[in-house]
Amino acid sequence: xxxxxxxxxxxxxxxxxxxxxxxxxxxxxxxxxxxxxxxxxxxxxxxxxxxxxxxxxxxxxxxxxxxxxxxxxxxxxxxxxxxxxxxxxxxxxxxxxxxxxxxxxxxxxxxxxxxxxxxxxxxxxxxxxxxxxxxxxxxxxxxxxxxxxxxxxxxxxxxxxxxxxxxxxxxxxxxxxxxxxxxxxxxxxxxxxxxxxxxxxxxxxxxxxxxxxxxxxxxxxxxxxxxxxxxxxxxxxxxxxxxxxxxxxxxxxxxxxxxxxxxxxxxxxxxxxxxxxxxxxxxxxxxxxxxxxxxxxxxxxxxxxxxxxxxxxxxxxxxxxxxxxxxxxxxxxxxxxxxxxxxxxxxxxxxxxxxxxxxxxxxxxxxxxxxxxxxxxxxxxxxxxxxxxxxxxxxxxxxxxxxxxxxxxxxxxxxxxxxxxxxxxxxxxxxxxxxxxxxxxxxxxxxxxxxxxxxxxxxxxxxxxxxxxxxxxxxxxxxxxxxxxxxxxxxxxxxxxxxxxxx
Amino acid sequence: xxxxxxxxxxxxxxxxxxxxxxxxxxxxxxxxxxxxxxxxxxxxxxxxxxxxxxxxxxxxxxxxxxxxxxxxxxxxxxxxxxxxxxxxxxxxxxxxxxxxxxxxxxxxxxxxxxxxxxxxxxxxxxxxxxxxxxxxxxxxxxxxxxxxxxxxxxxxxxxxxxxxxxxxxxxxxxxxxxxxxxxxxxxxxxxxxxxxxxxxxxxxxxxxxxxxxxxxxxxxxxxxxxxxxxxxxxxxxxxxxxxxxxxxxxxxxxxxxxxxxxxxxxxxxxxxxxxxxxxxxxxxxxxxxxxxxxxxxxxxxxxxxxxxxxxxxxxxxxxxx
Numbered sequence: 001x002x003x004x005x006x007x008x009x010x011x012x013x014x015x016x017x018x019x020x021x022x023x024x025x026x027x028x029x030x031x032x033x034x035x036x037x038x039x040x041x042x043x044x045x046x047x048x049x050x051x052x053x054x055x056x057x058x059x060x061x062x063x064x065x066x067x068x069x070x071x072x073x074x075x076x077x078x079x080x081x082x083x084x085x086x087x088x089x090x091x092x093x094x095x096x097x098x099x100x101x102x103x104x105x106x107x108x109x110x111x112x113x114x115x116x117x118x119x120x121x122x123x124x125x126x127x128x129x130x131x132x133x134x135x136x137x138x139x140x141x142x143x144x145x146x147x148x149x150x151x152x153x154x155x156x157x158x159x160x161x162x163x164x165x166x167x168x169x170x171x172x173x174x175x176x177x178x179x180x181x182x183x184x185x186x187x188x189x190x191x192x193x194x195x196x197x198x199x200x201x202x203x204x205x206x207x208x209x210x211x212x213x214x215x216x217x218x219x220x221x222x223x224x225x226x227x228x229x230x231x232x233x234x235x236x237x238x239x240x241x242x243x244x245x246x247x248x249x250x251x252x253x254x255x256x257x258x259x260x261x262x263x264x265x266x267x268x269x270x271x272x273x274x275x276x277x278x279x280x281x282x283x284x285x286x287x288x289x290x291x292x293x294x295x296x297x298x299x300x301x302x303x304x305x306x307x308x309x310x311x312x313x314x315x316x317x318x319x320x321x322x323x324x325x326x327x328x329x330x331x332x333x334x335x336x337x338x339x340x341x342x343x344x345x346x347x348x349x350x351x352x353x354x355x356x357x358x359x360x361x362x363x364x365x366x367x368x369x370x371x372x373x374x375x376x377x378x379x380x381x382x383x384x385x386x387x388x389x390x391x392x393x394x395x396x397x398x399x400x401x402x403x404x405x406x407x408x409x410x411x412x413x414x415x416x417x418x419x420x421x422x423x424x425x426x427x428x429x430x431x432x433x434x435x436x437x438x439x440x441x442x443x444x445x446x447x448x449x450x451x452x453x454x455x456x457x458x459x460x461x462x463x464x465x466x467x468x469x470x471x472x473x474x475x476x477x478x479x480x481x482x483x484x485x486x487x488x489x490x491x492x493x494x495x496x497x498x499x500x501x502x503x
Numbered sequence: 504x505x506x507x508x509x510x511x512x513x514x515x516x517x518x519x520x521x522x523x524x525x526x527x528x529x530x531x532x533x534x535x536x537x538x539x540x541x542x543x544x545x546x547x548x549x550x551x552x553x554x555x556x557x558x559x560x561x562x563x564x565x566x567x568x569x570x571x572x573x574x575x576x577x578x579x580x581x582x583x584x585x586x587x588x589x590x591x592x593x594x595x596x597x598x599x600x601x602x603x604x605x606x607x608x609x610x611x612x613x614x615x616x617x618x619x620x621x622x623x624x625x626x627x628x629x630x631x632x633x634x635x636x637x638x639x640x641x642x643x644x645x646x647x648x649x650x651x652x653x654x655x656x657x658x659x660x661x662x663x664x665x666x667x668x669x670x671x672x673x674x675x676x677x678x679x680x681x682x683x684x685x686x687x688x689x690x691x692x693x694x695x696x697x698x699x700x701x702x703x704x705x706x707x708x709x710x711x712x713x714x715x716x717x718x719x720x721x722x723x724x725x726x727x728x729x730x731x732x733x734x735x736x737x738x739x740x741x742x743x744x745x746x747x748x749x750x751x752x753x754x755x756x757x758x759x760x761x762x763x764x765x766x767x768x769x770x771x772x773x774x775x776x777x778x779x780x781x782x783x784x785x786x787x788x789x790x791x792x793x794x795x796x797x798x799x800x801x802x803x804x805x806x807x808x809x810x811x812x813x814x815x816x817x818x819x820x821x822x823x824x
Contacts, residue, residue, distance in 0.1 A: 306712060329714025343712050348705040348772030353698060357713040360695045368693045411713060 001064055002027045003195060004164055010057035011044055016400070018044050020219045021058070028163060031186060031196045033206040033227070036216035037239055037431065042199055045216070046166055049197075050082045051075035079163035083153045085172055091142035096124035098141050099156045127155045130192075131185050147178035154185060158192070165189065166197040171205060172292055175496055183209050203232055217241055218430060240431050247435060248463035249442045253482065254283035255466045260317075261450040262419060264303070267311035272298040273474045276311075280419065280450040285441060287465025288454040291494050295474040296454040297338045300423035303452070304328045304335040315419075329358055334412025338423035338454075340401065344408045347397035351389055352378045354396045354407050359415040381410035386436060402433025409440065420444065420451045426460060438464060458487060458494075470494050526764055526781050530788060537792045544795055551674055555742075557787035558676035559735045561780050563758035564765075565687055566731030568779045569724045571762045572691070574704035574771025575630035577725065579619060579637035580732040580758055584751030586641040587611035587733035592654035592746035601661050608733045615641050616729025620722035634725075638755070645748040654746040665741025676738045680780070683734070687727075688776050700724055704771020756807055761786050763814040786810065 002025035011019040019041045026032050036042045047053045049060070051069030060067050062078055069075045089098050100120050124137035133151050135144065141152060150170060157165050167186075171179045186196060186209055198210055206213055207227060215223040215238040223238035240247055259282035267276040273295045280286050290296040302309040305322040313320055315331060322328050325335070337343035346354055355378045356363065363373040378392050385406045389399060396407055405425065412420060422441070426434045441451055441464060455461050461468060468485050470478035470493045478493040538545035563580050570577040591608030595601070615637060622633040667675040691697035699720045702710040711717050732751075740746045763769070764785055765778030789810070790803050 304712070324716070325712050326714045326716045335712055337709075337712055342706075343708050346702050346705045346709050346713075346772075348768075349702060353702070357698070357702060357710070357715070360698060364695070368689070369695065369698070371693075415714075 001061070003063060005061040006045070006049065006058065007061070008058040009045065009048060009055050009060075011048060011053060011055055018219045019048075019055075022216065022219070022221055024214055026164060026195045026197060028193045028195045029190050030212065031190060031198055031210045033198045033200065033210035033213045034216070035200070035203075035206065035213055035235060035239055036222070040216040040222075040239075041219040042216055043168070044219075046082060046168065046197070046199070049075065049080060049166065076160065079161055080166070081157035081160060081162040081164070082166040082168065083150070083157065083170065084168050085170075087146075087149050087153055089141045089149055089152060092140055094121075094138055094140055095128075095135055095144070095152055096121045096137035098152055099124045099127060099137070099159050101156070102160075123159075124155065127158055130158070131155060131188055133185075145178075147174050147181065150174075150182065151185065154189070158189075158194075162194065164195045164197065166199070168199045169201065170198075171200065171202065179205070203235060206235070207232075215239055247431070247438075248459070249435075249438050251285075251442050251445075251464065253466050254446045254448075256282040256284075256448075259283075261315065263314040265312040265314070267299075267302065267309055267313070269295075269298055269302045269307055269309055269474075272307070273302065276471075276476055278469055278476070280452060281466075282448050282450060283445050284466045285445050285451045285453060285464050287461035287468045288452060288471055289456070289458055289461040289468060289490060289494060290454070290471035291456050294456075294471045294494065296456065296471055297423055298474075299471065300335065300338065300421050300452075300454050303421055304333055306335075329415065332416075332418035334358075334415060334417030334420045336405070336408055336412070336420070336422040336425050338427065340404060340408065340428065345396050345404050348395055350393045351382075351387070351396050351399065351407055352392040355381060355392075355410045355414055358411050362414075377414055378410075381414060385410055385413075385440065400430065400433075402429040402436075405429050405433065405437065409437070413444075418449060420449055421454070422451065423454045424456065425453060426455075426457065458491060462487065462490075472496055526766065526778065526785060530781060530785050533785070533788050533792065537788070537795065540792075541795045544792070547672070549791075551672065551677065553784065553787055553791050554677040554680070555674040556791060557783045558674070558680045559739045560754065560757045560761060560786060561680050561783035562683065562731050562735040562738065563754055564761035564779045564783045565684060565776060566728035567755075567758045568762050568765075568767065568774060568776045569687075569691075569700055569727045570630070571759070571767050571769075572704050572771055572774045573700045573721075573724050574707065575623070575724070576759065577619065577634045577728045578631065578755050579615065579634040579641055580728060581751040581754040581756075582638045582641035582645065583612055583615040583729050583732040584736045584739075584754055585645040585748055586615060587729075588736035588740050588746040588750060589645045589649045589654070589748055591733075591737060591740065593648060595657065595661070596654065599658075601658065604661070605737060608737050609730060612729040612731070612733025612736070613726050614729070615732075616726035617722060619729065620718075620725035623725070624718040624721050642752075649746075649748040651748060653748065655744070657740065657744050657746075662741050662744055665738050665743070676742070679734070679738065683731075684776060684780055691776055696720060696723055701772055701774075704768075704773075706772075753804070756804075756811070757786050758783075760807055760811040760814065763811055763818065766818065768818060769815055782814075 004026040006022065006024040008021045008023065009019050010021060022041065022045060024045065034042050044053065048055045051072045051074045054070065060069065067078060090101065097120065121137040128135050128137065131151060131154060135148055135151065141149060144152065154165065170182060174182065189196060200206060210227050213225040213227055213230060213235060215235065217239060222241065225235065260279050261282050262280040265277050268274055276299065278286065288296055288299065298307060301307045305324045305328040313322065320331060322331065346357065352374060356374050360369060363369050382389065382392060387403050387406045389403065396404055399407065425437055429437065445451055453461065453464055462485060466482055468480045468490065469476050470490055472494050478490065534545065543549055563584065567577055567580060587608040590611035591604045594607030595604035619634050619637050622628050623630055664675055669675060669678060691700065699710065699715055702715065703717065703720060707717065736751065739750065761782035762779045764782035765775065767774030786807065789806055793803055
């Protein structure tokens with residue numbers, strides 16, 4: 001039996017099972033990679049382990065003894081520490097104070113606690129040296145780099161005598177060099193007999209650092225592997241439930257070289273995006289790849305008039321200006337925003353009203369909306385996009401993420417958009433819907449739409465796009481056509497690697 | 504008999520899910536209880552009396568419904584009520600023309616609502632703060648313009664709006680309420696503006712990113728709220744035969760309470776305007792009932808406050824399920 005055992009964990013949210021009898025185990029001194037697509041249940045599992053959610057069924061055993069976590073403090077007391085992507089540090093306090101936050105060693109003078117600056121700095125120094133780091137424990141945390149902050153979080157976990165550390169995509173915002181350094185620290189933690197759950201999307205990291213791999217898919221266990229005995233192919237297959245070839249459509253390009261729909265010249269979004277230029281043709285899928293924080297979302301919002309932009313935009317040869325989403329809509333743009341919950345769905349409204357939100361003018365007669373007309377249009381799109389629902393009058397918030405995304409897509413198809421801007425179109429969407437969305441994009445391109453797919457999912461961008469741009473730090477750092485793009489170069493550029501920009 | 508039990512269970516869950524229906528049910532129960540407690544209560548006269556008394560609050564609640572469905576709140580309705588009453592009174596004094604007076608009142612309400620909407624859209628102030636400011640401004644203007652003195656001497660034709668009866672029995676305000684609520688119901692349900700009102704309350708950013716121009720919708724919503732406060736003010740002035748600069752104070756509490764009792768969400772995005780009418784009837788019935796039972800008017804404020812708290816608490820627990 002392992003040090004940590006999670007057995008048959010079940011969790012539902014408003015009637016939908018997100019974890020179905022999931023098993024997971026971890027020994028001390030071991031790194032287990034937890035893999036799965038967005039929505040597979042990784043973060044729910046971790047939130048149950050950290051006491052943030054209560055499980056609906058199953059057991060958690062530590063050292064063979066069953067434990068019950070009702071609040072995060074219960075989990076912390078058992079030596080479990082989660083390091084989230086958004087680090088939870090106090091920027092104004094010193095490194096040492098952050099490390100010992102919660103139980104700062106104090107002396108009391110007349111009952112009033114007095115700060116023990118030298119002592120905690122000394123002890124912080126020791127911990128940081130244990131991790132092989134040179135950070136001055138006296139300086140405020142806000143002066144540190146992201147990777148140094150991460151080290152402080154890890155030291156903090158050690159100070160709390162953590163036996164299990166969960167790292168949630170720790171390398172998402174790190175440079176290649178910093179990633180190497182983090183791996184060094186993880187190896188040191190392993191020597192300290194700490195067990196590590198490592199969540200990532202990057203398979204190469206799994207092979208570098210983990211001992212075992214646990215894969216989740218659609219809230220269920222999809223495989224347990226020893227890292228030495230498995231392969232890329234095998235892991236991907238487990239993650240998506242089918243081989244890569246079946247996931248992406250086989251596209252034959254429908255790009256019409258002679259018809260330029262959109263020409264963007266030196267687009268600036270102050271502070272976020274610089275001098276971005278590109279062209280979009282009729283029937284083209286243009287892929288814009290960038291990691292989180294690269295500016296792809298801002299570019300999408302800027303093109304749609306939701307952020308103030310500078311620069312020249314031509315549509316079908318005529319210069320246009322886009323100052324608001326309403327203007328963009330009238331020009332024939334449609335937007336699938338990256339953050340479906342905050343920017344996409346209108347949760348309390350029905351599926352029908354969500355679909356027709358952008359095209360209400362089409363169902364108007366003498367100022368009043370005609371439900372019959374609305375319904376005809378909605379039913380057509382529900383059929384075409386295979387949206388699964390009980391009734392078009394149910395509120396959209398009761399649909400699954402994938403079906404919600406199809407509704408947002410239908411909203412723009414109902415307005416007869418000519419140019420579709422899709423920002424992270426398959427994030428948090430199940431595999432089945434993903435395949436549907438890819439096929440829909442392919443069909444739309446065949447019908448002459450111009451589609452811009454902005455995504456941090458590289459295989460998706462590679463499989464769909466006729467042309468690919470790479471965005472990093474608000475700048476275009478690479479341009480490729482379908483044939484010449486290779487995964488390694490693009491990823492290297494997207495992570496800030498320097499290379500002469502190919503034109 | 505299991506079938507019957509299932510039937511009652513189904514009815515019960517239906518009623519608890521639909522707060523507006525359960526409130527209608529509660530209203531009927533209140534009427535039955537009051538009828539037992541007092542022989543005066545369930546007379547045709549008193550029932551019409553209740554619809555008459557509730558007309559003022561119901562109309563303010565109609566405007567407030569738009570605001571609350573859109574995720575905002577309008578605290579200024581009580582003060583705008585007094586402001587538009589006084590504007591109308593001054594118009595009447597100056598011209599002796601009823602139509603000028605009515606238009607002046609309506610204009611005053613629309614203007615105050617426009618200022619609320621503009622402050623929210625242009626100055627980017629939360630509705631709570633913008634309308635709290637207007638609450639002070641409109642009340643102050645009402646007092647300044649009237650020099651703090653009530654206006655008397657309304658013509659008989661004006662008073663007909665508040666005191667007249669059609670067929671000798673149905674009060675004119677009751678008819679105005681029914682017509683306006685029906686119109687507003689269709690606007691909310693069957694126009695783009697109505698759809699956008701709910702959409703704004705549910706998710707303003709997603710609405711904007713659907714290409715909806717938010718500012719005109721926002722202005723419209725708050726102008727409707729102001730206009731309804733003005734209509735309510737006309738009816739009350741006509742009923743009492745006077746325009747008072749201190750009138751309408753505390754009405755925002757009753758109107759907001761009516762909307763919440765009707766089951767609207769404090770977060771916006773849903774709600775039914777006829778449910779707000781039921782809410783207004785409940786608020787008025789409680790006042791009327793307490794009067795008939797001889798309870799001091801001072802207690803009614805306490806009761807109204809408690810009603811708001813429990814109406815929202817009921818909504819929250821419904822949401823948590």
